[in-house]
Amino acid sequence: MVALRDWLAVYLKGVAMGCADAVPGVSGGTIALIVGVYERLIAAITTVSPERIRRVLAGVRPRNLPDARAAFLEVDGAFLAVLGAGIATAIVTVLRLVDHLLETLPVPTFGFFFGLIAASAVVLYGEVDLSTRDRKAAAAGGFLLAFLTSGYASSALGAGSYPVLFVAGAVAVSAMILPGISGSLLLIILGQYEYMSGALSAFVDALVGLAVGGEPARVTETAPPVLVFVAGALVGLFTVAHAVRRALERDRAATLAFLVSLIVGALRAPVAEVGRVLAETGGTWRAAAPEFALAAVGGALAVGLLDRYSGTIEY
Incomplete structure (x- = not known):
């Protein structure tokens, strides 16, 4: 029988x-590798099927x-239940x-x-092999897809559109399974990150309010x-x-080249978001650049420390 402390672990x-999947950067899949649950997670998820779900739900009888x-x-x-919790x-x-931070x-x-x-x-590009033409083409495709999409998806697709949220959930859930790509990063590329962080906060506040006597x-x-987002994630x-x-x-090498290149192309997304904020508030890049750069150094150091003290981040 598994001890309580094992389930706590x-x-x-x-x-x-x-925590990794909630912010764009290192993915939950990478953390799963680092903490030693990746193989068990993959084995569990790939055994989930509609038939098994039906059998579990039938247990109400x-x-x-x-x-x-x-x-x-x-x-x-x-x-899966404990890890998911x-x-x-x-x-x-x-x-x-x-x-809160995005607002303030x-x-x-x-x-x-x-x-x-x-x-x-x-960190992750050290694990990518670009020695063949196909891998270089895959890398270029991943970069261009993320770069061209970043900064335009929110206005083009519509932040909060239910069909887009469904697709975003389906795409973002892959980041919990694959090391290297952050689910939040994919949401930023699709222009849904800021909207979903606010929507989830509002929903949680409503649930807490209901528990203390608020309005249903x-x-x-x-x-x-x-x-809608969760439904998309389940389909994903x-x-x-x-x-x-x-x-x-x-083709593992070409696929990894494509996935990691998405990260490089997505560097445009936070820059585009800051540009949007400055345009709305009347600010300028000249004034904002120092605090943006200082915060960027902090983010890079966080990943560097994770890589150094957890072993090399790898696939």
């Missing part, structure tokens, strides 16, 4: 993964309980803080993100975008994540 590892328990064990359900705890907590200190916050992304790209209507008002577990894993199995 799994929960705390989930917290570490959630007493006669189906033995089969439901068997299906739960087949997908390593206890591990840790991830969710961290994401909710960190995104609430980020939402947008320039240094995006500067910190820039440093996280840049340092992650430097507030929960109903704030729930739709979060539920069965589509996007598996598709990327198949690509890794087919």
Whole structure:
């Protein structure tokens, strides 16, 4: 029987993964590698199927309980539940803080993100092999996709559009499975990060308010975008994540070159976001550059320390 302290360790590892996925930079998948749960996580997720989910849910009937328990064990359900609870705890907590910082200190916050992304790209590019034409083409494609999309997706796609949120959830969940790409980074590229951090904070506030006697209507008002995003994430577990894993199995080097190059191209996103903020507030880059640069150095140092004291970040 697994000891309580072992489950606490799994929960705390989930917290570490959630913190990584809540900010653009090092991904939750990378943290899973570092803390030693990556292989178990992949094994558990790839055994999840609609049929097994149906069997688990059928356990609400007493006669189906033995089969439901068997299906739960087949997908390593206890591990996924505890790890997922840790991830969710961290994401909710960190995104609430980020939402506050984006409202009060947008320039240094995006500067910190820039440093996280840049340092992650430097560390991870040491693991990428660009010795062939196909790999160089994949890298160029990843860079151009992220660079051309960053800064324009929010206005072109519409921040908070339900179809876009659904797709964003499906794409971002792959970052929890694959090391190297941050889910938050993908949300920034798609122009949905700031909106989702605010939407999740509002939903959590509504739930807390309901628990202390608030109005249920507030929960109903704030729930739709979060539920749409979560629904997209669940679909992504069965589509996007598996598709990327198949690509890794087919041509690992080219796929990794594409994924890591997304990070490099995405460096444009926080710069574009600061430009938008300055345009709205009447500020100038001349005045904002020092605090942006200082915060970027802080973000880069954070990744550097993680890489140094946790071993080389690798795939």
